[in-house]
Amino acid sequence: MSSEDEDREGDAAAPPEQLALIRESVRRAKVPRAKPRTWRGADVAAELPVARVLVDKGVLHLDRYFDYAVPAELDADAQPGVRVRVRFGAGRHQVHGGRREGGGLISGFLIERRAESDYSGPLAALAQVVSPEPVLGPELLGLARAVADRYAGSLADVLQLAVPPRNARAERKPSPEPLPPPAPPEPGTFERYENGPEFLDALSRGASPRAVWNALPGPYWAEELARAVAATLASGRGALVVVPDGRAAARVDGALTGLLGAGRHALLTADAGPEKRYREWLAVRRGSVRAVVGTRAAMFAPVQDLGLVAIWDDGDGSHSELHAPQPHAREVLQLRAALDGCAFLAGGQSCTVEAAQLVESGWARPLVAARPQVRAAAPLVRTVGDGDLARDEAARAARLPTLAWQTVRKGLELGPVLVQVPRRGYVPRLACDRCRAPARCRHCAGPLEARDAGPLRCGWCGQGESDWHCPECGGFRLRAQVVGARRTAEELGRAFPAVPVRTSGREQVLDTVPGVPALVVSTPGAEPVAEGGYAAALLLDGWAMLGRPDLRAGEEALRRWTGAASLVRPQSEGGTVVVVAEPSLRPVQALVRWDPVGHAVRELADRAELGFPPVSRMAAVSGRPEALAEFLAAAELPGEAEVLGPVPLPVAEPGRPVRVGGPPVGERWERVLVRVPPGRGAALAAALKTAQAARMARNSRADGDTVRIRIDPPDIG
Template identity: 85%
Template sequence: MSSEDGSVDGGAGAPPEQLALVRESVRKAKEPRAKPRTWRGAALAEELPVARVLVDKGVLHLDRYFDYAVPRELDADAQPGVRVRVRFGAGRHRVRDGRREGGGLIDGFLVERLAESDYSGPLAALAQVVSPEPVLGGELLGLARAVADRYAGSLADVLQLAVPPRSARAEQRPSPAPLPPPGAPDAGSWGRYEHGSAFLEALASGGAPRAVWNALPGPQWSEELARAVAATLASGRGALVVLPDGRAVARVDAALTALLGEGRHAVLTADAGPEKRYREWLAVRRGAVRAVVGTRAAMFAPVQDLGLVAIWDDGDDSHSEQHAPQPHAREVLLLRAAQDKCAFLLGSWSCTVEAAQLVESGWARPLVAGREQVRAAAPLVRTVGDQDLARDEAARAARLPTLAWQVVREGLKHGPVLVQVPRRGYVPRMACANCRAPARCRHCAGPLEAQESGAALRCGWCGRDEGAWHCPECGAFRLRAQVVGARRTAEELGRAFPAVPVRTSGREQVLDTVTSAPALVVSTPGAEPVAEGGYAAALLLDGWAMLGRPDLRAGEDALRRWIAAAALVRPQGAGGTVVAVAEPTLRPVQALVRWDPVGHAVRELSERAELGFPPVSRMAAVSGTAEALAEFLGAVELPSEAEVLGPVPVPFTAAGRPRRVGAPPPGEHWERVLIRVPPGTGAALASALKAAQAARMARGGGGGSGETAVRVRVDPPDIG
């Protein structure tokens, strides 16, 4: 501590090095701060001549602000929030006016203007104001910092996700004048839910209710989301809705346009193209538009006076960002709800464990319908075991149990029938018909796939054809299908129902809608088109393929995908029937039969609490080579409550196969550990991991080059 006469008392027993550091810090604090000096000696701005800049480096050990001098000629444009270019780093130098100028030009954001700098040396001057448009406001900066801290990432990486690339032409176009608030909408179909009308009234009156909404099956969910947005706009506030894909965005967009007309909301999706997306984003930032509908990048949309944040189907993988620091849209919107003190709505036909936890903790209230309403809106769900094979030739050709075949035949009399298949392709997995050993490529050990009926086998990793396969285990030459894909299923159904058109929807071509005419629609999960008037029936095939995944979320994810398909089927009163080909006694199958996703999520949450799994605990995954991983774990200062699980091998990426996010480089053998901490210490874990990774990068060991790279991911979606 410092005495009144300025002397320093380091405390009894303080080491000499510590005393010297304390004395030096006190001496520097007493020195008068000089006005900033630049390498170029340029004339500076009269007021606030220091610009605090966030450089766009995206590395943890440079995750801080840097001070630059503001030249007089840039004074007017160099305002907080604008994009700038600055010289940074100790790279190439050049001599100008007898002084050295160092570093290359990089992009950055001007965060604030100051009268003086904490740095006592000469300041480099701002090189350029890229645009006078202030794109980084204080609220967005605070949100980005909170997201970076939560996910142990850098602020620059988060801002790359939050602020779209600049388009000069979009900036030059004026945004439309803001429209006055609309009138409050009526409750509409929200009246089907307990407290649904009260939720809308709270939004319209300026309240901030927080709810987890278990939507009834059927197409009304998009209109109900639109009414929630309209009620928020009626209070004079803004609203933000994040959806999993462009098809869902289009439905809510159409519902909002029908309810409020044109010009009251912006649509932010990657499909719009960079210029249009940036123009829409600017209209939101300038306050011309108060409502936003978009995919996960819209979670950072700078809506002014935010009154509601909403997310639909938070269990969809699309809500998890694949770029560093890999935030989840649900968690970002939770941070926004806390930061802006606004309303929060999490909606889905199903229910994730995280949603159940929000209700269990009391942070959000449940928004559900009574059992009578559920029974009236849901289709009839029947189950049949995988081994219950059909007794007639047509059913055997289509590999359908008798019950499923009868439901399809009856459903086709009244409309289209949906068939959900877990895998795309023709036959994506083959095995020896004799010993059941998986059929592997001789060159890279990848899985052999059948492309078409009678065609040669092809490797799914390297793409080589295999015309003379034999089993290396038993020497047999015959093959059998382990998994049947969507195209093979469509072919088999076409033979079983020759007079019925068969349409497929999947990765190669995703259908948005189908007509009400009788047809068989074969789809992979998530690609199911909406049928006019609803499907007459649906088949959910190969349930074992979804439930058998070695993952903590296998049951939850299978139930979510089944319910998403079954919700497109007509209600039971209109003849809608769903047949799930899966073991009837399994918990997710029973939850589907009862149409009780909330009960399934609550039970899952209880079991995870007993076992200490997320979301009850916070978890991080750290991966790298064995040596790099051991070095990192030896350096990181984990919270005392932290538990390290592992290490375990990480599957490597074979040559010719697309790399998964977080997978090691081809041919390298990595290991992974999971670090688990109890509730309340997640922030400490993220801070410790970030500090250790920053120190590693500062020493030159955190790059992407193989042997020394270490990857950290907080809240990994897959811990299987």
């Protein structure tokens, strides 16, 4: 029987995806021919006539390279790293290397040129070279493969995150000539840290130190990051800095421009627009620019001769990619430091448990200031607990305790005052006044609200509630659980009628505010920088941030508080912070002592005792109960793996936002957590990836049978 007859018979007996696997096994059993055959009539390149292509399809069972013939007319442009178009798709002509005829055009990357193919059948020809610009180099390809393996994802999905979309006009513009290395910078405010000048000196000499940096409060962190970049450039190497948002990127951008001048670094943020962003990215890839500052996507920036990777505020949720395979910028930069042998710097005014583990394991060294320097830079932190609120008539009447009012009045004599509210909006969520259990609807368990002081109604189903009582303690009185930023601004405006009130939140985020008396009400993460620093800050409803059912609730609350308090003037200049939270709680005590590193170390010890990440490696697997059970039964998990669950996931209600990675509206899903000890994370990811690929290849994944995998989920609460 001829090969074509075999194709026809196999096409009739098996679905396309299964057919691909059958033919792959047949191919492995055959002895490769000495010279590849090509599609009939094709005039192929005389040298290296085979192109190995990665097609842009992010399904796991197609996560491999495919061979195509290189037509003679495309020989010059079809070089490794360029974008190409090839014929690919389900149909009767599917073969290992490409398609003889039929199939749709799909984009891909040309990985390498070869003299022979290990596939003995006829090869389809490249349809088009999209651009002769090589955008995928060996270093970026190796990094993308490492990220895909770590997160149980496909290489194509990672490259969609790593290589920006093409812009022809940007490609046609030449990049500037590279500038010579600058002189090593002076330590500046880095002298405030133990071993700070030595760290910069090591970078200037071409060494590759790794450090976890606990930055002092105040406005100097951006300049200190810029000095680390300048020291790396002075050694003739490149540097990469990843920050959580555009505001932070603008601050580091300004600091670098002020320190080194224009033209030495690229700014990669989504705000730049596709053409400018791609032009900057090309300048980095071509070697015209050796330093990059950017948000999450910049973690893949192809900096040549990379000498330093740095991340600022690695606990910010913006560093976690939302698209498959959902890598975290910190982990990607750690991979880059290991693959490229470059320096690593994780900095922030707080400290994550993952960063503390890097120091605990000896992989990185601490870069911290002595306690006298911390006390000189930090504001005075005072607390108001539940007992104080119960005895405070002003707090019961107006939600703000007397100490907070006094702090505001005194602060307004010196400058602006920051008020951090954990929730945006106007509508308050309600809770029992006695036990603070959330007030929920008896019909759908949704949150009860009182809009504009009106009657109680459910925020989900809209039904009214006229006879509420607490199911926990029997109480009948309600209190505002978290009052939104807008309502807080109105209350403060009435209390201080002669003082301007500004708000900063999702609808409008302020970058800066003048250093004149004013009240600035902000949600966490949206606090603007005040000229000269805030005179005081109020951190309201701390118990609401600490009470979230999340393993990271304490760490996240401390990070939010530290970020806001760092904008306040030092205690020597009258700076005061009042946090409304129970003083005995660990995160509150860490804020009072200004000791986020100590808090992270103690949290790490607790995680080690309980076997939770980052001490262990974990994956979250979710789907409909039947599909989830089938997947787990088929997966060949490592022997040390421990399966926790399943537990039901919250059902997405119609009209409510669908959680990223969560179940579709109205579907009931379950989730399991799969935990392995240190050193077995790669085996866990490989097992889950293999099981998912086999599931897809069997063509059993209908819309209702989706199983989703996330390695190192940020939220396991």
